[in-house]
Amino acid sequence: MARTVGVTHQDGVSPFLKCRISQDFGGALGEVTVTGYLTEQCEMELRSVWESPFAQDTIGDTAKGAKPAAIGQTYSENTTRTLWNSQQTWEGTEPPELTMTIKLIARNNAKQEVNAPIMYLLMMASPELLNSIPVDVESSELGVDWDPSAMSLNLSNIGSDKPVFNSGFSVSGVKTGRIPAIAMFEIGGRIMLPMRISSVSYDVNAPKTPTGDFAYNTVTITAAPKRMFNRSDIPKYFS
Structure with missing residues (x-):
């Protein structure tokens, strides 16, 4: 049975300003979806690794020539280094990493709109050993x-x-x-990505209601897919 917690679709806020995170827990709990408001702290980073393997490959950097070359450069202000030493080679691309902060606000039921989403996000990031x-x-x-x-x-x-x-x-x-399972991220109704959550943080001293539940809270999430994407893969994750 599917379960949805967090902010509701009846709040009048555009779905383009929300994030939905879903994961299937299996058993009686089934699929759980957490919905929160997007904040300005929401970034996706794609990073390629480039290295300079020829940085030290010069005549003066051989084992016996390093010191004399350094002395020669000191006095002559000349060097045996060339532009080739700065040539970079591609070593791979890392999976894109998402760092985002969502906001949860209690309007009618603080336990279901703030507390439960935090609990389920922590569960999504946890293994079962x-x-x-x-x-x-x-x-x-x-x-x-x-x-x-x-x-x-x-x-x-x-x-x-x-x-x-x-x-x-x-x-x-x-x-x-079981290791932590994949969660499906729907960001602003446009980006759809299956990712593993690596960290979840929230304010444990946020304001509370008379019943002890959080009145509102912000949750910062870091997540990334299991692997890098090819260039041809990227368009299918943008709806």
């Missing part, structure tokens, strides 16, 4: 099987919470935990 070793000591069998025919590669699962590669291995007698 075991309390002890991942071996079921009550299991009579513990083994690893491999079925080569079960190996498969599903590229359509890239960017989702589903496995991209099935190795064909199966393990019996072992229990495992």
Whole structure:
């Protein structure tokens, strides 16, 4: 059963000024959507890594020539460095990182409009781990099987919470935990991105109602996709 918390669509504020964050928790809780107001602190950064591998490749920087070259430059004000030393090579592009602050305001129900959204955002960023070793000591069998025919590669699962590669291995007698799941971000009704939340922060001393719930609060979220995007991937995330 789907559940929506946070600011409502009945507040008269344009959906272009809101952010919706959804994640499927499974079980009885089902899919939960948190809606908050966008603030001015909302930035997306795409960063490519460029390095200068030739920065030290000069005649004067060889092991035996470094000191004499430095002395020579000091007195002559000449150098063996060239423009080639500043040549950069591309080392990759990092996944785009989102840093945003959303505002939650209580109008009718502070628990559902402010407290619950903060709780669910913290849950979206958290794993579900075991309390002890991942071996079921009550299991009579513990083994690893491999079925080569079960190996498969599903590229359509890239960017989702589903496995991209099935190795064909199966393990019996072992229990495992779950890493933080992907959340779907809908930002201003225009940007749609599946991302993993890496940090959630909020004001624990924000003003409260007579019942002890937050009257309003701001939540800062940092998130990023699992992988970088190709140039051809980017348009499909902008509606």
